[in-house]
Amino acid sequence: MKNLNLFSKLLLSYLIVILISLASVGFFSYRASSDELDQLVENQLSQVVGNAVHHTDLYIRAYERSMVSLLNSTDVKRFIDLPPEETGYPYYELRKSIREFSIEPAFIRNPEIANIFLLSFNENAIYFFNENANGSFSKEEIRGQLDFYKANTAEQGKLSVLNHSIQPAQQNQMLTLVRRIRGLSSTELKGILGIEMRAAELSELWKGIDLGKNGYFFIADAEGKYVYHPDKSRIGSEVPESIRGPVLEAKSAAFTGTIDGKDWELMSRTSNYGNWRLVVSMSVDELRKPSETIRTTTLIVGAFTLMLAIWLAVRFGRSITEPIRKLKSAMRQTEKGNWAMIPHPEHRDEIGELMIRYNLMVNRLSELVDKVYQAELRDQESRMERQKAELQSLQLQINPHFLYNTLETIVCYAVIRDSKEISEIVKALAYMLRYSVKTDLEEVTVANELKHVLYYLVVLQHRIGREFEADVAVHPDYLLRNMVRLTLQPLVENVFQHAFRDGVEDYHYIRIDAGEEGDTFWVSVEDNGAGMNAWKLQELRDRLDANRLADGNEESSSGAGGIGIMNVHRRIQMVFGVAYGLSIESEEDVGTKMTMRMPVSGALPPKRQPRTDR
Secondary structure: OOOOOHHHHHHHHHHHHHHHHHHHHHHHHHHHHHHHHHHHHHHHHHHHHHHHHHHHHHHHHHHHHHHHHHHOOHHHHHHHOOOOOOOOHHHHHHHHHHHHHHHHHHHHHOOOEEEEEEEEOOOOEEEEEOOOOOOOOOHHHHHHHHHHHHHOOOOOOOOEEEOOOOOHHHOOOEEEEEEEEEOOOOOOEEEEEEEEEEHHHHHHHHOOOOOOOOOEEEEEOOOOEEEEOOOHHHOOOEOOHHHHHHHHHOOOOOEEEEEOOEEEEEEEEEOOOOOOEEEEEEEHHHHHHHHHHHHHHHHHHHHHHHHHHHHHHHHHHHHHHHHHHHHHHHHHHHHOOOOOOOOOOOOOOHHHHHHHHHHHHHHHHHHHHHHHHHHHHHHHHHHHHHHHHHHHHHHOOOOOHHHHHHHHHHHHHHHHHOOHHHHHHHHHHHHHHHHHHOOOOOEEEHHHHHHHHHHHHHHHHHHHOOOOOOEEOOOHHHOOOEEOOOOHHHHHHHHHHHHOOOOOOOOOOEEEEEEEEOOEEEEEEEEOOOOOOHHHHHHHHHHHHOOOOOOOOOHHHOOHHHOOHHHHHHHHHHHHOOOOEEEEEEEOOOEEEEEEEEEOOOOOOOOOOOOOOO
16 A cells, blocks of 8 residues: 555545445444344343243142142042042042032133042042043052152142143143142141143133244243143154253243254243243244344445445545645656746645645745754754863863972972871872863762772861761772762762861761662762751752752852862763752751762662661
8 A cells, every 4th residue: 555646545545444434334233233133032032931931820820729629628638538448438428529519610610621630648549520531540550640640749748730641642732730638637648639731721821922923832841841832743752952951941041942954042931830941932034034134224225325435535535636746746846956836726725725835835945944954053063062161161170280290299399308298198189180180071980989089088187187087888889880070079078068067076977878779870978967957958959950050159069179069960960861960868967968869880780778877
């Protein structure tokens, strides 16, 4: 794309923006609508299956109430207490009484009931069939039925719903509501009461629910077998393996499964009775049809919009590039030295204004370039001269060569006169002068500065008439670190001039230390002299923040050779930048600590924590 002309770039950029916009809007709108439809379908399925389960449970609960009337029947309880193999008058009397007063009213109220049966644990059984159906069972059959219902009912007497019938011909067509019951003689559960009803009756409950053209309900038991299905041939068979797991789990979310090679959206719920699952299924093709319609509409509208946008992009691109081509041609002539003028355009938009401004620029371009270039040269030269003057005024304020030669002559006379004090003073002063002659600022080590301070103390001891030593606490690792020349001795001299202004006492001390804090190397001079009060300390800090050289008559900060605290601070900044310099901490009648901060340079020694003791 870098080698394309402006028209091609504009057109390509517009196409990319348009395609991304259309694709993004189409994709996200389709995804959003599709997700909303999926959520709507899932909510609908959840409501449908929830209502179906609720109505089914109500349906079963109605039959449970019919069982309650039988449970409270004294004749039923007496039948449960009959002794084993009772076939005499008590058996037939109770059978007749139960039919007349309990069973026939139940058949009348609930014609859907196919049969009702009672089984006692003493192997007595009676069966009541609706619609004149009859059946008899042998002792072995009764015993088998009793064993089956004992194994599939709760010992606490809770209702169970089974897809099992006492009539082999009716298997997989009946739902059996069965529970254990007690007799009159004890509270133990000693019998089975069962009501069988046709499973097809459940479909009447769901006729008013719209599941689309192909949707349907089915019921599966805890073992994954069909209890009810619109296709009666499936009742009793296994639920397909592809959906069996989600059906038995009966989670709250819908899931997609394949049945007979077709995709279905399903949702499963567990009934409160019988531990069986009511499942609603709807065709995925029917559910996805609204989303497919949205996608098709989006593609058609997007294609039409894209063609219209391309046409507009071509016209707009040409309206921009044509004037620019004219401007480009004129600039090529300008490169050759021909200050070509561009005819004023007919339109007065930004590009037309640019062409007018170009014509004005061509007239003055040569003059302005020359003026700017000359101004830059003069400004750069002025800055260099100013900096050079500042450095020279700091380091070369006096010319010590003739003084140094004179001092050498004095040393010769002192040797001849055998005056050790004069010789010592002059040698120290000669070293200090020789040290100050050098003009390099940064290439000096901490050890050099300490040596310079040592000779200064030699001269000072002779001046004050008593010995005085400075406590040098600098770790050997920092002795070869670089610092600015002639910055340590002025700070030491400032201590004697201002901290010990009433004279040096035995308890006075000066401590010189150094260390690192991150990327900063610091050297400090600390004393226990007079210190400064708060307003004087703030005044001194304000002068340091001004970032300017000290005046020659600034007595409060002057040092040897006029290089005082202010000049030490400014010299450090001139070498290392305004982020560094001198900081001062002081407390009246306690002492003062002056710290020079410089960047860490050269080989880095092992890290050492800075000293914080006084």
